[in-house]
Amino acid sequence: MNITLNGAPLQTEIQDLARFLNSLFSETRVAVAINGSFVPRAQFEHTQIHEGDELEVLSPMQGG
């Protein structure tokens, strides 16, 4: 399955969002949007990733 993760193409076979995040982002707390729509943390386990989805995975950073 081809998806876009933070603007870059990525191939994955993991459809379950929670598992996908755990495989790549176990080191940090993240917030997620799929195709421009926010996905609440409580929905991670009930959300599936589909072919062509665009994922934004954000973490805390410095800001003004």
Added chain:
Amino acid sequence: MFKLGEKSFHSRLLLGTALYPSPQIMMDAIQASGTQIVTVSLRRQAPQQAGGQKFWDLIRSLKVEVLPNTAGCHSVQEAVTTAQMARDLFETNWVKLEVIGDEYNLQPDPFGLVEAARTLVQQGFEVFPYCTDDLVVCQRLLGVGCRILMPWGSPIGTGLGILNLYQARVLRERLENVPLILDAGVGKPSHAAQAMELGYDGVLLNTAVAQSQDPVAMARAFAMAIDAGRVAHQAGLIPARDLAKPSTPVTGTPFWHQKA
């Protein structure tokens, strides 16, 4: 005490966390400033790295309130989604709402800002809108449910201070009971003191501290300036006048000052 939403604070300085020479200097500057509120942001997280988490652990260790921003957003949809992600990430309903309308001077888009603020207030956010100093835009923001306003003094990072003093004064006079925080463009402690003398409730700044030669000392300088400006406002400043008026009493003036 300084009330923002449902929370009260001693410090009227809100400090950004970006652009410091090192994480340790950022931590020391935050502590030296006495601030109780720091701004933070979100970025794309690279897989298998813990950069974001390390920063978040540092901030949490300070036990200060965090105000996430929507920096870099140019549309209502981007700003709303970023705010929702920030609420999830930082576990706060506070958001410094930025909807940028012009890339050249990073001027807020007043139309998008009002629209995004309306949506976010309806979703339970405490919206701190980063806005221009236009009175009507500020009134519209209040109209859609904002309880705090953060008008700019000058464009972000310029250090020019309050460019339109008349407008800054008008906002304070017309929006008497609304917490006003001067946000952006502050370059010197005297700029912050000026805002406080005008009766602003607080000042938000970042670059002026982080990019100074000694951020920790500069953080202290801003804290003192903000305190001085606040006390001066409460003490009641004298009105400015064009003509001189003697401060030394004229009664009993010695003979050599008396006209024949």
